[in-house]
Amino acid sequence: MTRPLVAIRSVSKNFGEFQALKNVSLDVWPGEVMCLIGASGSGKTTLLRCINQLATVDAGGIWLDGELLGVREQGGRLRRLTEREIGRQRLKTGMVFQRFNLFPHKTALENITEGPTQVQGRKADEVRAEAIELLRRVGLSAKADWYPAQLSGGQQQRVAIARALAMKPMLMLFDEPTSALDPELVGEVLAVMKELAKSGMTMMVVTHELGFAREVADRVVYMDQGAIVEQGRAPDVLGAPREERTKAFLSAVI
Amino acid sequence: MKPAPALADGFPDLSGMQIAREPHWFRWISAALIVLVLAAIARAFANGQIEWSYVNRFLTAKVILEGIVNTMVMAVLAMALGIVLGIVVAIMRLSPNPVLKTVAAGYTWLFRGTPLILQLLLWFNLALVFPTIGIPGLWSARAVDVMTPFLAALLGLGINQGAYTSEVMRAGMLSVDIGQYEAAQAIGMGRLRALRRIVLPQAMRVVIPPLGNEFIGMVKATSLASVIQYPELLHNAENIYYANSRVIELLIVAGLWYLLVVSILTPLQMLLERRFARGTLRLAR
Numbered sequence: 102m103t104r105p106l107v108a109i110r111s112v113s114k115n116f117g118e119f120q121a122l123k124n125v126s127l128d129v130w131p132g133e134v135m136c137l138i139g140a141s142g143s144g145k146t147t148l149l150r151c152i153n154q155l156a157t158v159d160a161g162g163i164w165l166d167g168e169l170l171g172v173r174e175q176g177g178r179l180r181r182l183t184e185r186e187i188g189r190q191r192l193k194t195g196m197v198f199q200r201f202n203l204f205p206h207k208t209a210l211e212n213i214t215e216g217p218t219q220v221q222g223r224k225a226d227e228v229r230a231e232a233i234e235l236l237r238r239v240g241l242s243a244k245a246d247w248y249p250a251q252l253s254g255g256q257q258q259r260v261a262i263a264r265a266l267a268m269k270p271m272l273m274l275f276d277e278p279t280s281a282l283d284p285e286l287v288g289e290v291l292a293v294m295k296e297l298a299k300s301g302m303t304m305m306v307v308t309h310e311l312g313f314a315r316e317v318a319d320r321v322v323y324m325d326q327g328a329i330v331e332q333g334r335a336p337d338v339l340g341a342p343r344e345e346r347t348k349a350f351l352s353a354v355i
Numbered sequence: 356m357k358p359a360p361a362l363a364d365g366f367p368d369l370s371g372m373q374i375a376r377e378p379h380w381f382r383w384i385s386a387a388l389i390v391l392v393l394a395a396i397a398r399a400f401a402n403g404q405i406e407w408s409y410v411n412r413f414l415t416a417k418v419i420l421e422g423i424v425n426t427m428v429m430a431v432l433a434m435a436l437g438i439v440l441g442i443v444v445a446i447m448r449l450s451p452n453p454v455l456k457t458v459a460a461g462y463t464w465l466f467r468g469t470p471l472i473l474q475l476l477l478w479f480n481l482a483l484v485f486p487t488i489g490i491p492g493l494w495s496a497r498a499v500d501v502m503t504p505f506l507a508a509l510l511g512l513g514i515n516q517g518a519y520t521s522e523v524m525r526a527g528m529l530s531v532d533i534g535q536y537e538a539a540q541a542i543g544m545g546r547l548r549a550l551r552r553i554v555l556p557q558a559m560r561v562v563i564p565p566l567g568n569e570f571i572g573m574v575k576a577t578s579l580a581s582v583i584q585y586p587e588l589l590h591n592a593e594n595i596y597y598a599n600s601r602v603i604e605l606l607i608v609a610g611l612w613y614l615l616v617v618s619i620l621t622p623l624q625m626l627l628e629r630r631f632a633r634g635t636l637r638l639a640r
Contacts, residue, residue, distance in 0.1 A: 198537070221543075
């Protein structure tokens, strides 16, 4: 029996009075493509941000590749890891943001090579060759020397995916990757994600694209008010939901 | 395909008609008035008690030229010190560490809160407080020997400038989208590396216009160092008119030089702005 790549156990997270996550537990298995759906404010984005440690959990724990994130057990207490150790843990995940967050003062190629050369300290020419291959994979070979402001939203998001892949992560996190895109640009980003899923990458995708979830996801997780309400195979959750709240959400979305 | 429905009557075709030029009477009248006023001022100065031959003679006098060189050397060095301090203090101010934050806020409070000329006098007269300065057991010297007019002016101007520059830098760093920090963190960067590689280069674009402003201010603020005997432009001009009593003529000489230097700085700033505007222009490819 293999172990889960991500193990989330009894995780809670508050923003002041607001409970963003309530006692959430979940496993993500190697190679699995998981889609997280739910209304805004349901906690799905917060869950991703906790896995990437852009947010810290208030209670519970998250294990990535067998390693506890953000803290270490020592003498019956938890001690926070140093910034350097957290940075090293982050390298196991790649994050794609809703608003792309490409570095505007760097070209598409420089965006991709920044992490491997600056953080991992790898050789520039070797990284450059990989970056060119990644650009080809996301269909943007011709745009290597373009700046983000010169690219369409869909192209920017594909560069952002390539930038995350350049760090060779074990897990890719997508935070509503198509929500900021014009409708005609959504398809090109989803196509890249489908190709990535086929290649065996483990992915957690927060999305409103139910068509994508139905086609690509191994598992769909529906969240509401900071808790997991229902999960299962895509045809089951999306086609024949058991919970009333899931039914209400799906009928509101479609 | 159905034919398009007929258009309603009563809306004439305006194509081919041109928009008439406006006469702009007010522009002409105001321009004429201003020319008159300027002419009157020029006439007053031409007939006033100014010996323009002295202005002409001293404009390129050796002492004046040395003064302008000293002014520029001091302005550049003090500004460099101010920018370095400003960046460090701005980073401290934005750090999560409460000790660093408080120190940074205290520095800005102290050096913005007292007049620059007072700070210059304090640095220059440091020997009154500490007759000898140094590192115990390693090195020591008499403060009067160390605290030359040059060093006092550099410290006074640079440290004061740092307090103002830190606020400019902080504004620039705050203007960078929070998503940029997150994206930098997501590829494993620590706080300082993210600042250096991602945030500061983007902040520079915002910061250069106010920094240009600050530098022009600095060129002129060096004239305050005349009170502590630093031989900059105004100090040297003063020394000449103490001897020959041509006060207005030499002040005009100094003024012309300050104007010239500032006029040269403005296009330099535009070049710098272009350098940091990388990626923000939608250049046609």
